[in-house]
Amino acid sequence: MTTTDAAPAVVGRLVDRFEQGLDAPICLTWELTYACNLACVHCLSSSGRRDPGELSTDECKAVIDEFERMQIFYVNIGGGEPTIRGDFWELVEYATDHHVGVKFSTNGSRITDEVAARLAASDYVDVQISLDGATADVNDAIRGAGSYGTAVRAMDRLARAGFEGFKLSVVVTRHNVGQLDDFKALSDRYGAQLRLTRLRPSGRGADVWDELHPTADQQHQLYRWLLAHGEDVLTGDSFFHLAGYGESLPGLNLCGAGRVVCLVDPVGDVYACPFAIHEEFLAGNVRSPGGFTEVWRHSDLFTELRQPQSAGACGSCGHYDACRGGCMAAKFFTGLPLDGPDPECVLGHGEHALAGRQGTVPPKPALDHSKPARPVPVAMGPAHRAAVTTPSRPPDRPCDESPLAASGLGA
């Protein structure tokens, strides 16, 4: 989502307001199920199998009722592959009937012509197709054999149905960072909008991060590309650590975790952000008294995140105001202190910190719903099976929007 500022000024920097938290999130990610027909190697939520404790249809509707009361404009629904849930379309309809817009992430396996037509007819539903390579070889190495074909077929169907502006969502890796122009061309061809997000060492992503995260040179290449394409490309604000290069990228350039964004997982647990499924970042559960509202407004964790944060080891760095120390989850899951540099700090401080870990074992996610036959990076069923079985696994979807194009007039 893009943002504009209409402001006769006056309120000081909006970013400061956001760091203190709002009464309701600007944007919220809701993973509906841990079930997935794919087994992407970098899955943030280590999805694969459904959790027996997942919220029931009625519980989901009660959560939507709360979102409506809090005036949350829309939610980013993911998983797992959310469309696997038998009540998925029922919940989408319930949400939009209750003034909560929906954007959902999918691997495309259940986007039939009929579904595409229905989606194209709704102003309140947006779709995000996950694809991590502009070519089948690059994509399928991450998302599984046949997954490229599945995604492209889904895009064909959406475009044919007249759905304009759906999102093509890409997690930037060492292997696809050279394909940014190709991704842009691909999304342009479909009348879609490209969305690039950062590879996080979260979930199964922790296992592959060392090999897949962009090199320092590639990060700079990505930064230049993002500056050149500006507002045309969505980033979910995920690259604010690149602001250390000098120029701010469009968007909020702020970690919104627990302040303006959060994650609700399939069993109702509320985490600070989609990349932080670990008890360290667990604020509460929507099933507890007071529900989501109580967790959002009064949980200890979120209250703490809304206090001024220490710059720690980054305090003496002249770029701290730009990058804010980077991504909390990226630090945590690589075993770095939260008040130190991001592992991908563009000044190289992260590399030094990583080298200095000396055998520290980074924390593992508390939950793992991977299928027993552990994600063999490249082995999925043949492409034609995908249409039936469907997998999917939205890599990362932070807030898809960039909560804001920072301040403008008044700031």
Place this chain on the structure above:
Amino acid sequence: MPPRVVPAHPVAFDGSVPWTLHPQVSLRPEAFGALAYHFGTRRLSFLKSRTLLAVVESLADQPTGHEACRVAGVPSDELGRYEQALNTLAESGMICPREAS
């Protein structure tokens, strides 16, 4: 009944004609002003003052944009800044001209 919207495309703000919030836009008041979300364009905007929120909320009930500003309490020496903000909202389709009632 949602107000009838005149043009399909965003236009510049003209304070001498009647305006309205676009029917697909929701407003959420915040301490700093409000968030506005357009379900059609999926854009989010920030209204950075409560007075601006009051202006936007009163547009549909007032004969002109300027009258909405006056009713909402915009001081005359600040009218220019508010017109600028309203123009930003008009250009992104958050508010639009409506047929005179």
